[in-house]
Amino acid sequence: MHSDRASLGLRIAALAGLLFLHLPILLIFLYAFTTEEKSYQFPPPGLTLEWFAVAWHRADIWPPLWLSVQVATIATVLALILGTLVSAAMAQSRFFGREQISLLILLPIALPGVITGMALRSAFSVMDIPYSVWTIILGHATFCIVIVYNNAVARFRRLSGGILEASADLGANAFQTFRHVLLPNLGSALLAGGMLAFALSFDEVIVTTFTAGQQSTLPIWMLQELVRPRQRPVTNVVAIVVFAATFLPILIAYYLTRSGSETAGAGK
Amino acid sequence: MTASPAILPERGPGDRLTALFWRRPRLLLALLLGPPLIWLGVVYLGSLLALLLQSFYSIDEFSGVVKEEFTLKTYAELFRAQNLDIILRTLLMSAAVTLGCAIIAFPIAYYAARFAKGRWKAVFYLGVMLPLWSSYLVKVYAWKLILAKEGIVTWVAEHIGAGVILNAVLALPGIGGNSLSTAPLGTFLVFVYVWLPYMILPMQAALERVPTTMLEASADLGASRSQTFRTVILPLALPGVVAGSIFTFSLTMGDYIIPQIIGTSARFIGLAVYQFQGTAGNLPLAAAFAVVPIVIMLVYLAIAKRMGAFDAL
Amino acid sequence: MGVTLPTDTHMTAAVEFRAVSRHFGPPSAPVRAVDGVELTIAEGSFFAMLGPSGSGKTTCLRLISGFEKPTSGTIRIFGQDVSDVPPNRRNVNTVFQDYALFPHMNVRDNVAYGLMVKGVDRRLRHDKAEEMLALVKLGGYGDRKPGQLSGGQRQRVALARALVNEPRVLLLDEPLGALDLKLREAMQDELKALQQRLGITFVFVTHDQGEALSMADSLAVFNEGKIAQIGTPEEIYARPRTRFVADFVGSSNVLPPEVTRAFGGPAAWASLRPEALHLVAADGVALSGTVTGSRYLGAGSRVTVAVPGAEIAVIVPAGAPLPAPGSAIGLAFAPDALHVMEGA
Known part of the structure; x- marks a missing residue:
């Protein structure tokens, strides 16, 4: 017989899987307080706040x-503009080449980061563009772009296409429709997309190492500490900051979009 | 009541532009699509072209300067024994990680899709989404702490009397090492951990599309629980597994941070690209190496498409 | 009502279609959604566009509102060619099939939207919105969100929102489609009353022939992008021009030429309404057949009789005796009830 309750084995396996996903991150917090700075000794010999x-x-x-904040902010703004434009175009009409365009948007995140990084590095080299x-x-x-696009396009899909027509029907011009109907309905999806884009950019290291030259973003700084550790607990303190900078936006994005069928983040 | 006009007057530039967009919808479309397409076309496709171009250059072995003329010499270098080793090792690791992810992901995805209701549904959703989006580096770093010789795994193993087993595993040739953080097994574990959410989500999406009525129908027809599972659920979950495997395979193949930090520092494709373009200064070879995952993924995607994996994305 | 009603607008047609076509897809293999439609909708009338889905009626409505542009032909609204006029400048409003209420605004702001975009100040437009809500019997609902309303209430909000602009033509796209039967009937009466009270031209799209017949002053029956027939409900019901109309409007008996001849008409396709027939004793009449079944309809029963070449439906009023299946029965009808149609 088929039953509506999961078997004990399945429940244990599912829960163990979830724990496996979360426990390791908690260790980061613990090690930020350890008094041992030369090794990753467990359990920590003592706890301190000095780090x-x-x-x-x-x-x-x-x-x-500062560099990471700068980069993430500007990249997010650019992605918001470009992602919103393209999602509006895709929602507005069917046209030749739609499939190709959606593939093009997806490609930078579907292909391994090392390819995007190496491609940009090659382009900079071929065109003699200095790092900045x-x-x-x-x-x-x-x-x-794809992060913003995914969020916006899902919202467009949920919006009854009729409301934009209804607005025009009632006498609103394109700009009034944008301001009074589209923006209020799209706003939270764009905010969520922006949050996620910021988190993604703030944390990115794979592409960045190819495009940064001698500059150091916070993740690059962390990577250097990982390869050649100095004061290990300090790295943990920074890790907590980076973690918070990515954790909070996704949590906010989730609450912004959870009412809909589209929930933020599924397309990373 | 006096009749209002049938056609309302035009009020200002907003109305005029609206009329223009209405008469020429393609103009609006072009205005919307223009900036993003120019960006992606120039920055992204342009870069990919540059990558391809670079891979057909070669490096002068004496001066170390890139010779900007067309040659297949760099691609030929990929077929040297040590480079083929790198490609094979990467493929093997990607396949192993994909399999590992699929096995661990299944119960989570199955439970979340079939049994989790209301509050638990949200718990499972966030429970997968938060690790997915949390900082990649922080996750890798956490595992460096866990797998270190003096770290928590060794400590736990010794306290439950499993230290012998741990040492036996570490003594295995090929996957073992001095400690888990310097063993291929460690690399594998971290890969599985980091890419696991990418497997769970499409799998869950595929399983959620299995209608409960279909399971009931199967039970009605006298199938036992395990028969239903084997003959109905697994085949229907397969497109989700394939979709997830696109991510786990592709991401493992391109990663160069994890093998650098955890494991034997044996080279993978990503690490090779990184080192050739950086310290070695051999851009053409790095570019040629970067083309390998593209080709492999194209083949992989073609197969996945035939298995219907894109419906589960 | 002002006394100086301009006589010329009184006489002009509210909406005119002249050889209007709307094709979709590539010009080499076009889908002819609307194909050479000629149409005149009189001012102040309640006009229905009736037809099965995909027959072009909704596309015609969208051509009037401006959401579609004709591939060829001319559309005039109150005599003015609207080829160059975008939807926002047409003094025509629509009640959408799914209502398309703005989910982020409360009911009052939804209704006041048309006035807001015209720059009417807040107090005035809110007063006007409340007035409209009272008109559709939703006074006091202004602060609710559309999500908190029932289907019937949303439909009324959509109506109030469209009427607040005092449009010259109100377009209704299957507005009752989503309502249950009882509510639908009540709304039919209300819409009709509202139209008569306001004197606005209503153009109503529906696939429900009962709805079209009972509400419209005149109607157009659409089939495959063309108008199959245009006329008053009585004309269309009693004298369908083609087999399609006879089939689609009501549940007429459609007789092939040889059966028509047997029924005393010319050798052409004809229609014969089931309620125009009555059953008589089989012996001594020109027309007889075998009863094949009967179905109880409430106000009467529908009896089917097999005659050579066709199966004829007859409505028997409640209370009259029903013949047993298999028995022989005679058919009688007034000669003018047999309506001969054009073409095949």
Whole structure:
């Protein structure tokens, strides 16, 4: 007989799977308080708060943090503009080449990051473009477009297409329809998309190493610490900051879009 | 009541532009599509072209300068024994990771799709989504802490008396090593962990599309639970597995951070690309190496498409 | 009502279609959604466009509102060619099939929307919206969101929202389709009363022939992008021009030429309404057949009789005796009830 309750084995396996996904991250928090700075000894010999103060005063952390914020902000704004435009076009009409365009939007995130990174690196080399904040932003905005696009296009699909026509029917011109009908209905999806794009950009390291040259974003700084550790608990403190910068946006994005059938993030 | 006009007057530039867009819908479409297409076309496709171009250049072995003339020499280099090794090792790891992900993902996806209701549905959703979106580096870093010789895995193993087993596993040739954080097994574990959500989501989507009535029909027809599972659920979940495997395979193949931080530092394709373009300064070979995953993924996608995996995305 | 009603607008047609076609798809293999339609809708009338789905009636409605543009031909609204006029400048409003209420606005703001985009100030437009809500019997619902309303209430909001602009023509796209039977009948009466009270031209799209016949002053029956017949409900019901109309409107008996001849008419296709026939004793009449079945309809029964070449339906009023299946029965009807149609 088929029953509506899961078997004990399945329940244990599912729960164990979820725990497997979450427990490792908790360790990051624990190790930020350890008194042992030379190894990853478990259990920590003692607990201390001093690493937060140490991290705060480390001069080498602030410039990468600032660069990451800068890059993520500008990339998000660019992705919001480009992603909204393309989703509006896709929602508005059927036209020749739709499939190809949606593939093109998806490609930067579907292909491994190393390819996008290497491709950009090749282009910079072929065209003699020097590394700058903008070379990083170029890559980030490219793979963030799809995040905004996915959120916006799902919302467009849910919106009854009739409401835009209804607005025009009642006498509104295109700009009034945009302001009074489209934007209020699209707003939370765009905000969610922007949040996710910011999180993705803030945390990105694979493409960035190819487009940053000698510059250091916060993830690159972390990567260097991982390869050649110095004060290990300080890395943990930074890891908590990076974690929060990606965790909070996805949580907010979830609450912004959970009422709909489309929920944010499914398309990373 | 006096009759209002049948046609309302035009009020300002907003109305004029609206009329223009209405008369020429293609114009509006072009205005909307223009900027994103130019961006993606120039920045992204342009870069991919540059990558392809670069891969047909070669490097002068004496001066180390890139010779900008067409040659297949760089591609020929891919077939050297040590480079073929890299490609094979990458493929093997990608396949193993995909399999590992599929096995661990299934119960989670199945439970979330079939049994989780209301509050638990949200728990499962966030439970998968949060690790998916949390910082990649932080996750990798967490595993460095876990797998370190003095870390929690060793500690737990010793406290439950499984230290012997751990050492026996680590002594296995090919997958073992000094500690888990320097063993291929460690690399595998971290890969599975990091890409697991990418397998769960499409699998869950595919399973959610199996109508409950179909399972009841199967039970009605006298199928036992395990028969229903084998003959109905698994085949229907397969497109989801294939869709998920596109991600796990592709992501493993292109990653160069995890093998660098955890494992034997044996090279994978991603790491080879990274090192050739960086320290070695051999851009053409790095580019040629980057073309390999593209080709493999194209083949993979073609197969996946025939198995109907795109419906589960 | 003002006394100085301009006589010329009084006489002009509200909507005119002159050789209007709307084709979709590639010009080499076009889908002819609307194909050479000629149509004149009189001002102040309640006009129905009736037809099966895909017959072009909704496309015609969208051509009037401006959401579709004709591939060829001319559309005039109150005598003015609207080829160049976008939807927002046509003084024509629509009640959409799925109502298309703005989900982020409350009912009052939904209704006041048309006034807001015209720049009417807040107080005035809210007063006007409340007035309209009262008109559709939704006074006091202004603060609710569309999501909190029932299907019938949403339909009324959509109606109020369209009427607040005082349009010259109101377009209704299957507005009652989503309502249950009882509500639908009540709304039919209300719509009709509203139209008579406001004197606005209503153009109503439906696939429900009962609805079209009972509400419209005149109607057009659409088939495959063309108008099969246009006329008053009585004309269309009693004298369908083609087999399609006879089949689609009501449940007429459609007789092939040889049966028509046997029934005393010329050798042509004809229609004969089931309620125009009555059953008589089999012996001594010119027409007889065998009863094949009967179905109870409430107000009467529908008896089917097999005659050579056709099966004829007859409505027997409630209370009259029903013949047993298999028995022989005679058929009688007034000669003018047999309506000969054009073409095949």
